[in-house]
Amino acid sequence: MRIPFYTGEHQNQRLEAKLNERLRRVVQSGSYILGKEVRELEERIAEFAKVKHAIGVANGSDALLLAVQALELEPGSEVITTPFTFFASTACIARGGHKPVFVDVDAKTFNIDPSKIPASVTSKTKAILPVDLFAQMAEYDQIIPIAKEYNLKIIEDSAESFGMSYAGLTAGSAGDVGVYSFFPTKTLGCFGDGGMVTTNDDRLAEIIKKCRVHGSGKKYHHDYIGMNSRLDEIQAAVLNVKMDYILGDIEERAKIAALYKGRLQNIPQISLPLIDSKASPVWYVFSLQCENRNALQAYLQEQGIGTSIYYPIPMHLQECFKYLGYKKGDFPVAENLCDRALALPIYIGMTEDQVDQVCGAVKSFYQRH
Numbered sequence: 001m002r003i004p005f006y007t008g009e010h011q012n013q014r015l016e017a018k019l020n021e022r023l024r025r026v027v028q029s030g031s032y033i034l035g036k037e038v039r040e041l042e043e044r045i046a047e048f049a050k051v052k053h054a055i056g057v058a059n060g061s062d063a064l065l066l067a068v069q070a071l072e073l074e075p076g077s078e079v080i081t082t083p084f085t086f087f088a089s090t091a092c093i094a095r096g097g098h099k100p101v102f103v104d105v106d107a108k109t110f111n112i113d114p115s116k117i118p119a120s121v122t123s124k125t126k127a128i129l130p131v132d133l134f135a136q137m138a139e140y141d142q143i144i145p146i147a148k149e150y151n152l153k154i155i156e157d158s159a160e161s162f163g164m165s166y167a168g169l170t171a172g173s174a175g176d177v178g179v180y181s182f183f184p185t186k187t188l189g190c191f192g193d194g195g196m197v198t199t200n201d202d203r204l205a206e207i208i209k210k211c212r213v214h215g216s217g218k219k220y221h222h223d224y225i226g227m228n229s230r231l232d233e234i235q236a237a238v239l240n241v242k243m244d245y246i247l248g249d250i251e252e253r254a255k256i257a258a259l260y261k262g263r264l265q266n267i268p269q270i271s272l273p274l275i276d277s278k279a280s281p282v283w284y285v286f287s288l289q290c291e292n293r294n295a296l297q298a299y300l301q302e303q304g305i306g307t308s309i310y311y312p313i314p315m316h317l318q319e320c321f322k323y324l325g326y327k328k329g330d331f332p333v334a335e336n337l338c339d340r341a342l343a344l345p346i347y348i349g350m351t352e353d354q355v356d357q358v359c360g361a362v363k364s365f366y367q368r369h
């Protein structure tokens, strides 16, 4: 039995009748961009994330760009962030005209290590951009006081962390501004690209609403140099259907993660993901750290099991960020994770037998290596 790294097939089968009905209504409505479905989704997500404003945009990467733009930081400001993330988290800083300044991550949580932030603050530092990676949010109980002390804004890259919370804070609500990605593989995913910006700040919300439509509040009057980053009705309709089941989906992911944890204990060559005691996780990604990672991945592939490496190259060693002047060895924890991380399949409808098959293959690999 082949096990893909991700498939939306089972979830879509379960929801087929509801999706068909809702999508049919959109087709018949004649309204395809920023309409009724988007407004409904924005209201539901604002309530779910416990924020005042949720603003639908075209994808999570744009959500980050809009978040950075709305903060109106002085050009060339330094923004402290993590090198162990998806490209968009760093790109938004550079594309906003600012300088990414990396701080290493915590080996246990994979998130930015708050204790290392103060040493990187300079007179040019204006914001921190933590990323809530894989299953848990960053340590905002430490990050927020640091931001207050140095008068820094917080841009929460919560693209992966829908439904998570940390010390009473919901993902997307921990910073001045947060973002979600609704890329299909995400915990809440649509049938293409989709994203959202979240904030409690009325002024930021107003700027972002304008900037997603070319910086215009009134047609053909442009207050900002914005972009075209609007959420489609079709994507919002899919997300509205999935929102009805989101808590059950989160629970199902938790059960799969618990099965993995139970079956993969006591294999000396792997470390299982560790969750901070203040975090309430959502298992978007189940990532191991393992010895002989590339050979394990190839072996699993031969057994018909899909896996993914999040992330093979840290941001400070990417070609396009060479100009920042970092070198190999600057962030050893992140670099080590890039060499050892391997994400196992996790998706709605994954069965216990499939988890057994994956775990059996991992064990048989290490019996030989």
Ligand SMILES: Cc1ncc(COP(=O)(O)O)c(C=O)c1O
Residues within 6 Å of the ligand: 059, 060, 061, 062, 064, 085, 086, 088, 089, 131, 157, 159, 160, 180, 181, 182, 183, 193, 194, 195
């Ligand atoms: C941490 C992180 N930030 C940003 C993004 C960008 O989101 P999108 O793919 O919707 O543009 C992603 C999603 O892949 C992500 O994982």
